[in-house]
Amino acid sequence: KNEVEQSPQNLTAQEGEFITINCSYSVGISALHWLQQHPGGGIVSLFMLSSGKKKHGRLIATINIQEKHSSLHITASHPRDSAVYICAVYNTDKLIFGTGTRLQVFP
């Protein structure tokens, strides 16, 4: 069993839909990172959080430390949101990555 599990693995949506990607982890963490990787390969950091909730534009990330669970929400999804979303947790000084969620948003 992976230490960081994401669901779903693949997700398709119609433009405008509300999207949720889930991340569960089984190790102790100091913080959790949500990353976005576009088809070209570059990785963009969306959020780093250790408690509560963060919002940036149409993106919202929440984390529940007791339940070892985090969610990434995208409101009013757009085709440009199509990418792989990766959850990664900081365990000591290293990042442990989830396997990613491939999102496709159709117009």
Place this chain on the structure above:
Amino acid sequence: GAVVSQHPSRVICKSGTSVKIECRSLDFQATTMFWYRQFPKQSLMLMATSNEGSKATYEQGVEKDKFLINHASLTLSTLTVTSAHPEDSSFYICSASSLSGGSFEQYFGPGTRLTVT
């Protein structure tokens, strides 16, 4: 956020040659740099961690003589793939972090796609 660059973005080389990939932190001093490898449709795999001025710490299964890492300054780390073979073809990503201000957040470079023919 902080900016990390990688050069080159793409490289094609012949089997048996060596390839150097550079990772630079452009607007902060990176006390630690990380090198990752990513195969198609898979997650990132940590290869090694390097701290400025000291030897890199390699993950289990990563050959230190094949993947030479140098972190000579607080803004530059290099990964050299020596005697490259087709199985070394992959996407290599670096990240950098700085402990200043108590933050250990990693900032990722855009990656380098290596193809060995």
